[in-house]
Amino acid sequence: GAVVSQHPSRVICKSGTSVKIECRSLDFQATTMFWYRQFPKQSLMLMATSNEGSKATYEQGVEKDKFLINHASLTLSTLTVTSAHPEDSSFYICSARDRKGLYNSPLHFGNGTRLTVT
Amino acid sequence: QKEVEQDPGPLSVPEGAIVSLNCTYSNSAFQYFMWYRQYSRKGPELLMYTYSSGNKEDGRFTAQVDKSSKYISLFIRDSQPSDSATYLCAMSGGGTSYGKLTFGQGTILTVHP
Numbered sequence: 001g002a003v004v005s006q007h008p009s010r011v012i013c014k015s016g017t018s019v020k021i022e023c024r025s026l027d028f029q030a031t032t033m034f035w036y037r038q039f040p041k042q043s044l045m046l047m048a049t050s051n052e053g054s055k056a057t058y059e060q061g062v063e064k065d066k067f068l069i070n071h072a073s074l075t076l077s078t079l080t081v082t083s084a085h086p087e088d089s090s091f092y093i094c095s096a097r098d099r100k101g102l103y104n105s106p107l108h109f110g111n112g113t114r115l116t117v118t
Numbered sequence: 119q120k121e122v123e124q125d126p127g128p129l130s131v132p133e134g135a136i137v138s139l140n141c142t143y144s145n146s147a148f149q150y151f152m153w154y155r156q157y158s159r160k161g162p163e164l165l166m167y168t169y170s171s172g173n174k175e176d177g178r179f180t181a182q183v184d185k186s187s188k189y190i191s192l193f194i195r196d197s198q199p200s201d202s203a204t205y206l207c208a209m210s211g212g213g214t215s216y217g218k219l220t221f222g223q224g225t226i227l228t229v230h231p
Contacts, residue, residue: 006161034218034219041126041226042224043124043222043223044221105167106152107219108164109161109162110161112160112161
């Protein structure tokens with residue numbers, strides 16, 4: 001159980017274009033989803049917290065107009081990287097918590113999206 | 119100073135060895151402690167989840183939490199080549215954190231046959 005599906009797993013785009021990443025909880029409902037970014041050989045850095053039906057909460061230093069998050073349903077959150085630039089190239093990972101779990105119950109992660117901006 | 123410190127390694131051990139992975143932290147509000155395993159180009163996979171101080175065992179894995187020392191450990195017995203991965207400690211607390219996890223840097227482990 002507790003499967004989080006992330007799509008696409010890999011995307012290459014040209015500088016200036018936008019890319020949308022989907023994160024779905026397959027067998028549970030998630031009131032809250034988290035989006036992380038990971039650079040090679042580094043840990044996960046939280047970008048934003050996505051709450052179903054409300055605006056996302058962004059961490060300090062993360063541009064909300066560049067990284068658009070939509071959490072329209074209890075099983076789907078999307079991250080759109082707008083006007084992507086080479087420095088946005090990274091590994092993006094979403095995670096979700098079962099709404100039936102305590103707020104500190106473990107997160108379940110998707111398999112990540114490798115974004116390369118040329 | 120980072121809230122969570124984890125030796126990045128790399129750590130290389132022979133098959134069958136006991137592996138000890140550790141993290142220290144500075145935020146006394148942390149109450150929930152997790153260990154995740156991450157294979158290359160994959161998302162983290164939950165291994166262990168513990169609350170407060172004490173030990174928890176699951177198969178070849180044992181997690182220890184010492185809140186007085188702000189120190190957590192993961193032990194892997196009879197290590198296997200398939201255990202080769204990056205191991206991330208993570209923790210969360212109460213207050214306004216709303217369940218956000220703070221991760222260590224991750225330790226790269228290689229178990230060679």
